[in-house]
Amino acid sequence: MTRRLLPSGESALLVECDGLDEVLALHDALAAERRPGVVELVPAARTVLVAVDPAVLPLESLATWLRRIRVEEAPAATASALGEAVIRVVYDGDDLDETAALLGISPEALVARHLAASWRVAFGGFAPGFGYLVSDDWVFDVPRLGAPRARVPAGSVALAGAFAGVYPRQSPGGWRLIGRTDAVLWDAGRPEPALLAPGRRVRFERASG
Amino acid sequence: MTRALVVETPGPLALVEDLGRPGFAHLGVTGSGALDRGAARLANRLVGNPDGAAIVEVLVGGFRARFTGGACWFAVTGAWGAVALDGRDVAPYTAVRAPDGGVLELGPAVRGLRYSLAVRGGVDEPPVLGSRSRDTLAGLGPEPLGPGRVLAIGAEPGASVPLIDQEAAFAPPDGAVTVALRPGPRTDWFTDAAQATLFEAPWRLSEQADRIGARLVGPALARREAGELASEATVPGSVQVAGDGRPTILLADRPVTGGYPVIAIVADSSLDAVAQSRPGQELRFRHA
Structure with missing residues (x-):
């Protein structure tokens, strides 16, 4: 695997990886042995940004760490100290039937696959508390809506590309809505403000009633 | 009270x-x-x-x-x-x-x-x-x-109000603002000509400038790489170039990730000057 270090100003380096699997593994390794002076650890689809306080961890030392760090092939199950998040979903999204039809399966089968998959939060970035969820069990590539909705309600459970997600609050959005949840995805007042922090394992359950 | x-x-x-x-x-x-x-x-x-x-x-x-x-x-x-x-x-x-x-x-x-x-x-x-x-x-x-x-208003701090016997005034410039740039993560996505143009052209701050970002008016910066960039995290001062070749300096309230390549990054020492630049004001870039 190749790991390219790209410049990103005076207090950060951007690490470019071969793909999302390496991003996840690198993120886990960096999080597991996080060094003093690391201010931000921001995974994305192909990159991990590591921002530091250069007075504590100079960029040269950061570069050495990033080049040398050993990355497990399979991400450690203990990657997130938060444990598994369970999100209860009512599967009545406006796009459920159409999305299933696009994928050539029944709505029931799509829901069953969504429920059966073991998800993990790969990265965030769209809004506070929004997580891009990936799963080895998920084989679908879901096209986005042709025209995004101006208002997607908070708690909407959605699909786009290879990702699943939940809208933390009302916002515009182009993902396909398959259900909804009462789970509070974002609360700046609690110790862990985001339910779906990168690295966390996630499972969906059917809400009763 | x-x-x-x-x-x-x-x-x-x-x-x-x-x-x-x-x-x-x-x-x-x-x-x-x-x-x-x-x-x-x-x-x-x-x-x-x-x-x-x-x-x-x-x-x-x-x-x-x-x-x-x-x-x-x-x-x-x-x-x-x-x-x-x-x-x-x-x-x-x-x-x-x-x-x-x-x-x-x-x-x-x-x-x-x-x-x-x-x-x-x-x-x-x-x-x-x-x-x-x-x-x-x-x-x-x-x-x-x-x-x-x-x-x-919070409680009085422990430190007293310092006595300063000369004015510590650094008024922002009213002419062209010189801004130092460092290489960006995607500098190599742009043609040599675009990389040169960035430093040679006179730029102006557009009316579309707020705490999220400041769009610049000037020549289009051509890309060598035509592909789409997967969104990646940016830092304040990232000069992101949209599909139309127009640069925007991303500022404090920018989105955490951006999907356009960053050609250069404003040096920390120049970021405040960007923050004080007014729409229409000229910006000149130099190498940090």
Whole structure:
């Protein structure tokens, strides 16, 4: 695997990886042995940004760490100290039937696959508390809506590309809505403000009633 | 009675800001904070506050507020314009003591764009994720100031108001602003000609400039790589080039990740100058 270090100003380096699997593994390794002076650890689809306080961890030392760090092939199950998040979903999204039809399966089968998959939060970035969820069990590539909705309600459970997600609050959005949840995805007042922090394992359950 | 600053007229946009909200980018929360960080630090130091005390960032001017509950030291830095206390001009970039009931007015900025108003004790709004900064993109932190808004003033800091026997005034430039650039993560996505043009062309700040980013007017910067960039995290000062070849300097309230390649990054020492640049003002880039 190749790991390219790209410049990103005076207090950060951007690490470019071969793909999302390496991003996840690198993120886990960096999080597991996080060094003093690391201010931000921001995974994305192909990159991990590591921002530091250069007075504590100079960029040269950061570069050495990033080049040398050993990355497990399979991400450690203990990657997130938060444990598994369970999100209860009512599967009545406006796009459920159409999305299933696009994928050539029944709505029931799509829901069953969504429920059966073991998800993990790969990265965030769209809004506070929004997580891009990936799963080895998920084989679908879901096209986005042709025209995004101006208002997607908070708690909407959605699909786009290879990702699943939940809208933390009302916002515009182009993902396909398959259900909804009462789970509070974002609360700046609690110790862990985001339910779906990168690295966390996630499972969906059917809400009763 | 606790001391407070009561807003009478906020002007176009007045926000509570401190040095920002680092450490939450992975959760989708950007750094935010005062756009002219040097001005915020200096205003705080002038009144004996720690650097990270919350200040009021006043865009352009037209701001009027009344001190209540007791006398209070304040200092105004950043943009250069008329600062008046009870109708009399007072020096900017200097600690001034307002009496109980004193009315502070910030006139239209003559140079620069954003005043930084520090009050001794700091603005004491409830912090969100450890910061009192208003993040205009995500809507986190204290609401933008409106008429009648009461801003509590914090307890007197331990440090006294420093005696400064010469003016520590650094008014923002009114001519062309020279901005130092460092290489960006995607410099090699652009043609050699585009990389040269970035440093040779005169740029102007467009009208589309806010705390999220400042769009530049100038030649289109052509790409060598035609592909789509997977969104990646950006830092303040990232010069992102959209599909039409037009650059935007991303600022404190930018989204955590961006999907356009970053050709260069504004050096930390030049970021405050960008924050004070006015729409239409000329920008010249040089190598850091």
